Amino acid sequence: MTTPYVFDVPPPLPRKASGIVVALGIFNIVYGSLFRLCCGLGAFLASLSASAFTDFLESLARMQGREMPPLEMMLSGPVRSYSMIKGFVLLILGVSLCFGGVGLLRLKAWGRNLSIGVAVAEIAWVLIDFGISIFFLYPLLAKMGGGFPQASQMVLNVVFGTLSALVKLAYPVALLICLNIESVRRQFEPLP
Secondary structure: OOOOOOOOOOOOOOOOOOHHHHHHHHHHHHHHHHHHHHHHHHHHHHHHHHHHHHHHHHHHHHHHOOOOOHHHHHOOOHHHHHHHHHHHHHHHHHHHHHHHHHHHHOOOHHHHHHHHHHHHHHHHHHHHHHHHHHHHHHHHHHHHOOOOOHHHHHHHHHHHHHHHHHHHHHHHHHHHHHHOOHHHHHHOOOOO
16 A cells, blocks of 8 residues: 655745844944934933932022023923933834834834834924924023133024934934835745
């Protein structure tokens, strides 16, 4: 008797991430953990400790018989609240970017979706932050002077603020472009 040969179909090979996906995943983790988390934590903790610092500077100004300088006025009220909100937003973006990077390295669709969502949120946050800086923070900084006339100080703040916003937009825009390349997008589709 002859037995028929039964050919088993081997299981599909695990997919390997392309170099661009690995690079984006690693950069998401590094950028999210080192930059965004550190900046967010720094802004959040600085705003929490600002009240003690402001109290110290107010007592120092009273002992010297003068008014509270503008820098110390910036540490109180709305600027302090904005700093706390900014720190919280940067922390959320940093943690989300780290998780998105892990998802990219594992070729999970949620990692790609989360990374795209974080990139869009970061672009929105940079634009909001730039608007708040232009219309609220930079006029306060211009009043402080720093040895320049007020108009020159305002122009200088706006120029450097614009350059800073453009630098902050570079990675989220590059992430959006790279994650929407057809060959990269196909890597995250479910296997047939």
